Amino acid sequence: MNDFKINNNSKIDSGFKIPEDYFGNFSEKVLMKINTPEPKVISIFHKRKTWLSSVAAVLIISLSITLYTKIAVKSMEEKLTLENYITNQSEISQYDLVTLLDTKDIDKIKIDLKLDDTKIEEVLTNSSEIENYLTE
Amino acid sequence: MEEKEFIQNLLNPKTQNEAFQKLLLDYQKPLYNHIRNIVLNHDDTDDVLQNTFVKVFQNLKKFKGESKLFSWMYRIATNEAITFINKKAKKNGTTSEFLQTKIVENLKADSHFDGDAIQIKLQKAIVNLPEKQQLVFKMRYFEEIKYEEMSQVLGTSVGALKASYHHAVKKIEIFMIKD
Numbered sequence: 001m002n003d004f005k006i007n008n009n010s011k012i013d014s015g016f017k018i019p020e021d022y023f024g025n026f027s028e029k030v031l032m033k034i035n036t037p038e039p040k041v042i043s044i045f046h047k048r049k050t051w052l053s054s055v056a057a058v059l060i061i062s063l064s065i066t067l068y069t070k071i072a073v074k075s076m077e078e079k080l081t082l083e084n085y086i087t088n089q090s091e092i093s094q095y096d097l098v099t100l101l102d103t104k105d106i107d108k109i110k111i112d113l114k115l116d117d118t119k120i121e122e123v124l125t126n127s128s129e130i131e132n133y134l135t136e
Numbered sequence: 137m138e139e140k141e142f143i144q145n146l147l148n149p150k151t152q153n154e155a156f157q158k159l160l161l162d163y164q165k166p167l168y169n170h171i172r173n174i175v176l177n178h179d180d181t182d183d184v185l186q187n188t189f190v191k192v193f194q195n196l197k198k199f200k201g202e203s204k205l206f207s208w209m210y211r212i213a214t215n216e217a218i219t220f221i222n223k224k225a226k227k228n229g230t231t232s233e234f235l236q237t238k239i240v241e242n243l244k245a246d247s248h249f250d251g252d253a254i255q256i257k258l259q260k261a262i263v264n265l266p267e268k269q270q271l272v273f274k275m276r277y278f279e280e281i282k283y284e285e286m287s288q289v290l291g292t293s294v295g296a297l298k299a300s301y302h303h304a305v306k307k308i309e310i311f312m313i314k315d
Contacts, residue, residue, distance in 0.1 A: 004313050012255055013278075014278045015250060015252075018172075027157060030193075033190050
């Protein structure tokens with residue numbers, strides 16, 4: 001073929017054939033498809049995402065509980081050791097401890113007691129050690 | 137019947153069924169040819185054509201009559217066909233260009249294709265063109281759609297469509313004289 005002009009040559013058909021009777025039941029096929037509700041598509045990725053998040057949440061919670069209890073137990077143990085050491089081993093006296101307290105600490109250990117003046121007097125007069133305290 | 141009246145019948149629940157049947161009868165063949173020219177094999181065309189009409193029916197309420205029914209339906213069909221070949225290519229782990237080339241190479245074995253050597257060569261020439269030029273050439277040459285109508289379907293200016301067709305024709309003519 002030396003020369004080919006698409007608009008001068010006789011028209012070339014696409015060559016595609018439509019099967020016989022294809023359009024015979026085409027309308028019914030379409031109408032059936034329209035009247036059949038499409039099944040709801042739930043994305044597998046979305047499902048997996050929720051599943052993964054719940055697994056992650058359970059893992060985080062269980063890990064944090066374990067860690068928290070470990071830390072709490074450890075700090076309790078440390079407190080006890082320190083207390084035992086102070087009471088039994090060290091040479092720190094109560095007076096030394098008192099000097100270490102600042103106003104905030106004192107406020108914390110303050111107990112709000114509403115005592116009657118007559119009652120205090122009564123206790124003081126009945127106590128035999130009162131004089132010792134007073135001299136001290 | 138005027139198009140406006142026909143659209144009203146399509147939207148009215150009382151006349152909808154009858155009007156939609158008419159729409160199917162009027163458009164099934166031209167839309168089949170349009171889709172077949174894009175997706176190339178019959179079974180895929182059947183799927184896309186059914187989906188096109190289902191989509192047309194579902195979106196009738198949204199059709200505001202700003203464009204012609206013809207261009208609106210052709211636009212839906214074109215989008216459905218292009219989306220279909222892209223999805224099919226993705227499913228096969230390849231490109232739509234490669235997939236289309238493979239189909240054209242095997243056209244001889246297709247029971248729904250009865251073209252001769254020249255027709256096969258023309259299909260091979262078309263599949264080598266860029267996507268837009270392929271579409272413009274097929275719509276103008278095989279389907280004989282006017283540029284003005286094509287412009288409404290594809291949202292491209294008439295001038296740009298003419299230029300696309302001209303480029304496509306030149307490339308096809310060169311391909312056709314090659315051995």
